[in-house]
């Protein structure tokens with residue numbers, strides 16, 4: 298479990314992280330999202346004791362990182378995959394890490410196997426692709442078999458096979474009860490991987506929510522209804538539009554796309570007006586759409602003119 302309490306970091310006038318208070322629990326993958334410069338890396342660095350909070354606290358299983366008795370066995374992290382001496386082999390790099398943390402060398406071969414680098418374990422890291430660096434970074438994070446994993450952009454540079462491998466790895470770690478906290482700008486991948494979302498913008502908490510609630514709770518979520526009889530379709534649409542806060546689109550082919558009413562409410566109403574339905578389907582927004590909607594006001598750097606205008610007006 299990771300606990301943030303009023304976590305704040307200021308660099309001079311700039312507030313990079315602004316009073317974050319939340320718990321990141323075990324047994325699930327928590328995705329950490331936010332536009333560039335939102336404060337994700339700074340937050341992760343404070344959890345890992347690499348930056349000091351200006352105010353507040355970041356705790357791992359109730360303790361600040363500096364108080365952990367055996368940190369590598371309590372939290373594993375991947376922040377900068379390329380922070381490896383290029384002349385060292387992957388194995389030598391991990392052996393040095395294992396020795397300095399009092400871990401047996403056999404763990405090195407275990408984790409090399411786990412990340413699929415056994416065949417290149419004796420190759421100089423300087424010859425590695427970005428994807429191989431990412432795997433080596435994950436191997437380092439897993440070395441002490443810690444209950445908490447913090448991964449900053451772990452899929453960056455991975456090919457589709459590597460992305461799928463990473464997804465399966467973090468899922469397996471969460472299924473074993475571990476706390477997995479990972480950032481990514483790849484929304485489609487995050488939608489497949491994370492159970493829970495923490496979203497920040499300009500250092501502030503924007504959302505701390507289960508993925509499913511985030512997707513179904515957005516104003517973009519809608520229900521698609523197919524009514525084969527045109528008269529029944531019109532009467533159902535009219536009844537729906539009579540309700541407050543409901544939007545109905547009619548894209549043709551006997552379909553209605555309804556916002557502002559649940560599938561259950563629409564089904565009940567259809568029953569009451571005697572409309573026969575051939576389809577009643579929840580259409581969740583994609584994570585990308587829901588995220589863009591939430592963070593539209595929080596982007597720090599943008600090429601979008603409308604967003605620039607909003608920023609100027611704010």
Ligand SMILES: Nc1ncnc2c1ncn2[C@@H]1O[C@H](COP(=O)(O)OP(=O)(O)OP(=O)(O)O)[C@@H](O)[C@H]1O
Pocket residue numbers: 308311312313331332333334335336337338339340
């Ligand atoms: N050492 C520093 N000195 C001054 N400002 C900093 C420092 N580190 C980060 N910042 C600023 O703090 C803000 C948050 O940066 P951070 O790197 O945490 O964002 P991020 O969400 O990880 O961004 P990205 O998605 O681009 O990696 C940014 O405005 C950044 O310029």
